[in-house]
Amino acid sequence: MCYVSFFFLFVFSGMNFIFMMYFIMNNLVYFLEWEIISLNSISIVMSILLDWMSLLFMMFVSLISSVVIYYSKSYMSSELNLNRFIILVLLFVFSMILLIISPNIVSIFLGWDGLGLVSYCLVIYYQNMKSFNAGMLTALSNRIGDVCILMVISWMMNYGGWNYIFYLSFMKNDKIMMTISGMIILAAMTKSAQIPFSSWLPAAMAAPTPVSALVHSSTLVTAGVYLLIRFNLLLMNTIFIKILLLLAGLTMFMAGISANYEFDLKKIIALSTLSQLGLMMSVLSMGFPELAFFHLLTHAMFKALLFMCAGVVIHMMNDIQDIRYMGGISFYIPLTSLCLNISNLALCGIPFLAGFYSKDMILEMVSLSNLNFFIFFLYYISTGLTMFYTIRLLMYLMINDYNLMSIYNLFEENYIMLKSMFMLLFMSVVSGSFLSWMIFSYPYMIYLPFNLKMMVIYVSILGGVLGYFVSSMKIYSNNKLKMTYKLSSFLCLMWFMPNLSTYGVSYNFLSFSQKLLKNIDMGWSEFYSGQGMYNILKNYSVFYYFYQMNNFKIYLFSFVLWIMIFLMMLMI
Incomplete structure (x- = not known):
């Protein structure tokens, strides 16, 4: 079943690529409507929107999911119910594709809720207490967004139809549309894990690594960004989008700091995803939906590759995820280390890799835009922090000494995993330039003073140097001062976000219900x-x-x- 699914999705990706090229060259948009049932004045219609954006995104989703399924053949080889796992992943992908091609808010809700339900099944896949807690947190956080979409469906009944694409431009200043825009932004914030809904994203690391590669690159977390790209016409110049700009900038900054204090390999990569999502959301808030879409696609490639490499490393280290035990892995798994380093450098925005084309253009547009200093500061400091935690990760994994058991058999890479990783490695190198030539058809020139033009390089070099010194000095292990310990725990725990959104909220309810059980259910109620x-x-x-x-x-x-x-x- 693995090979059949891989072949089907790979061919589907190729078909999408051919159609997308044809649509871009001829500037086409197809809007297809299929009337399922008509009863008196009620007609239930399924509509599909095909334009270059939906086809390109579908191509990326199907390509990454085909590669992830091929990778799972080896990674999940000890799994007894491999077919069940593959079916869940396929359901996940089909939910995302339904969301991508829908111009109708009802069918968007079907895809949106499908993503939430299947993600719950995948997060609790290993069936231990940690997985159950993480799955419940993921599902409940996403339910807030689902409720917002349901309320949007009920509010849009005022217009007599749910094809939102018809109402975006000429209903902008309507009060009902203002309410709808607020709900859409809230829904997108829950799915894309912006502050204050950020705690579920690192918790979702309880899922198997192939699922993490899929979730954190092109499916679940990007659904909110894609929804806002589609609704962008409606959202501009509202108060909600300004609030989103602030929250997205803070998410980017917070995730960058937390990643520097984290020692779990998968959580570091998850926090880097959170940082990049903040970047996409803040660019969207500034009014550059195509730029956000461009970064979404380039980020999907190298982030999926990064998770796959992490999966190989975790397998080799006897399922240990703590980076303090790792070191010198480039001697034992050189090809995986190559993929890991290139995807990490693409994440940093090193010139001529995929991440460079989108990140550099985003930061130059930020320098060119009329923004206040605080947002400007958040963008550039977050870029420096990305370099900081990337260099720290490379130091711990590649350069520091090996810290696990002295007698331990480090094995060579698996070729099924390597083939799938090399496919994404090629895309991580070429997709940035390829997309920048294709999406932006007109020549653009961003004219800036020399220091502003070089600002990206300044902060990247500074972040890299700090990351090198911090990881070589082992500064984090020196927690003798109480204040230092408190500060590091505050920063490591994402500004106490899990405590505020999960434990802090649930503790009072659970303790109250325990008292009810003790005093009423098992007390007076039993007595009488x-x-x-x-x-x-x-x-x-x-x-x-x-x-x-x-x-x-x-x-x-x-x-x-x-x-x-x-x-x-x-x-x-």
Whole structure:
């Protein structure tokens, strides 16, 4: 089933690529409507929107998912129910494709909710307590977005139809549309894990690594960004988009800092995804949807590759994810290390790799735009932090000494995994230039002073140097000062986001329900109903039993007593 799914998705990706080239060259948009049922005045219609954006995104989603399924053949080889896993991944991909091609808010909701439900099944796949908690947190966080979409569906009934694409431009200033735009932004924030809904994204690392590669590159977390790209006409110049700009910038900054304090390999990569999502959302808020889409696609390639490499490293290290145990892995798995380093450098925006074309253009547009200093500061510091945690990761994995058991058999790479990783490696190198020539058809020139033009390089070099010194000095292990420890725990725990959104909210409810259980359900309620009635009846039955089983004298006495009462009644 693995090979069939891989072949089908790979061919589908190629077909999307051919159609997308044709659509771009001829500037086409196809809007297809299929009437499923018509009953009196009610017609249920399935509509599909095919333009260069939906076809290009579908191509990327199907290419990455085909490669991930091929990779899973080896990674999940010890899994007894591999076909079940593949079916879940295919359901996940089809939900995303339904969301991509829908111009209708109802069919978008089907895809949106499908993503949420299947992601829950995939996060709890390993079925331990940590997975269940992470799955519940993921599902409940995403339910907020689902409720917002449901409310959008009910509000759009005022217009007599759910094809939102018709209302975007000429209904902009309508009060109802303003409400809808607020709901859409809130829904996108939950799916793309912006502050204050960020805690579910690192928790979702409990899923198998191939799922993480798929979720964090092109499917679940990008659904919110894609929805905002589609609704961008409606959202511009509203108060909600300004709030989103601030929250996205803070998400980017917070995730960058937290990644520098984290030691779990998968969580570091998850926090880097969170940082890049903040970047996409903030660029969207500034009014550059095509630029956000461009970064979304380039990021999808190298992030999927990064997770695949992490999966190979974790396999080799006997399922240990702590980077402090790792070191010198380039001697044992050189080809995987090559893929890991190139994808990491693409994430940093090193020139002429995929990430460079989108990140550089984004930061230059930020320098060119009329923004306040705080947002400008968040963008550039976050870029420096990306370089910081990337160099730190490379130092711990490649350059530092090997820290696991002294007698340990480090094995060579698996060729099925390597083939799938090399496919993404090629795309991580070429996709940036290829997309920049294809998406932006007009020549653009961003004219900036020399220092602003070089600002990206300045912050990247500074972040890289700091990352090198920090990881070589092992500065984080020196937590003797209480204040230092408190600060590092605050930064490591994503500004106490999990405590605020998960443990902090649930603790009071759970303790209250425990008291209810103790005092009401197992206390007064039992005393007056179940156990109380049982005890009364039991005591009475014991008394009657004693009365009945006693000697004959009691029976005789009771008989004489009844006869006397009977005679007295007769005399009266």
